[in-house]
Amino acid sequence: MGNRLIIRLSRIAVILLTLVGLEAVVRAGLVSKLILSPPTRVAVKAWDDVRSGELLAHLGVTAVEFSIAFLIALTLGIGFGVLFFRFRLIGGAVEPLLLAFFAAPSILLYPVFLTLFGLGSATVVAIAVVTGTIPIVVNVSAGLMGVERIFVKLGKSLKVTPWQLFWKIMLPAATPTIFSGIRMGFTYTFIGVIAVEFLLFSGGLGRMVSWRYFIFDTEGLYSGVALVITIAALVNSLVRLAEERVRARWT
């Protein structure tokens, strides 16, 4: 317990030291204020963004785009994951391609999606779906393939129907792996949404940051970045907590 406390404290210390260091460097005039803003002024600006409702307005757009994209990614991911598991031949043929695709930044397909879906939210959602679906597909099929053979054997000795085998044995047994995939899909969908918003004009947190960048509002830019990071960290830790609870039971 003592050890964990020390680790936590040192984490906070690292963040504080970095912020103090940044503040000192900028205030001392070592770096131009166009490139970096002192953390204290970014904090004031961030607080302003929260109070003025500007953050909320952009967050609303991002939240809607993210929710739609994540739901689609989840549906497609689980659907195709099960399909690839069920039909190994298709899975075996497609999976390496998917993995290769996963390793490449799918933002490169931006021009294609742009012509297909236009300059608005549809493109944001489409690209986020692509980035978010892949880890879910891969983990769902890997999870199902990794189910202990003894569980299947036990099921057969009890004469399970294929339906029972899937719902009562395969799916629950694969849950931890599937859940990891869903967590990764969650993160990648979020990254996809913010990244494409940054390039487009549909609004959202990404657009908030890119706009401030265009008009040389350095403080505003960093305020936006800080807010996105904070939101991402908060949401991610919630998902992580859920995953840990699942894993704790399964192992």
Next chain:
Amino acid sequence: MDVLIQVRKVSKTFEDLSGNTGGSVEAIRMIDFEVRRGEFVSLVGPSGCGKTTLLDIIGGLERPTGGEVILEGERVESPHPKAAMVFQTMSVFPWRTALTNVEFGLELRKVDSRTRRNKALEVLHLVGLQGFEYKYPSQLSGGMNQRLAIARALALDPDILLMDEPFGALDEQTRFLMGLELLRIWEATRKTILFITHSIAEAIQLSDRVLVLSMRPSVVKEEIPIPLPRPRTIETLTTDACKEIEHHIWDILKVEALKGLAERHGQ
């Protein structure tokens, strides 16, 4: 006493698709034996002799390539509802509590939830897991998880228990104690048990008869009755008579085990 398990000239040859061993592997050759109601019979044999394959055939999970298995007068084509299997490895579901693990088989058989619960509580009590109903397998010891696996099998009210080295993963002391527990459960329920093990001591501790299997292709080398008095205790299991049986089984197995070893090194 009526015969519950009849194994008649059962053979099993696996087609070797990888072609490493020249076409096919003959795992079992013309195995023939019977188990009477209420009997405790063990199959002992060297590692890789096809014990598990034989049990899977009796359990209806595998089809023999020759011969037939008859359980309670019915030819086995698929798992028999009156025979329950218990496996070596952790086969209890980590996502279910002890109670719901035991209910699993009854759930599949669409037994209503109240009857299911009562039956599960009853068998958990029988195997000595009262007080652990709502624990998950990760919160139980290896021995307790095997009790749980036995409880899950017993919940189905089988006449026959087919046990594939159920205590193989446990340490020696736990294994011995689990053996005594199994005997207590057996005496309380009078199930017919066919038990696979590679431990000679365990086979002697538990069985009425021991069938010693040879190396592949597996045949019954010898059938050895264990005339030790029951209930078996540390005292009955350390007598000279017991030592003698152990020595005798060892003599047969030694030859077979060496053959197996030579075969593995030869490959």
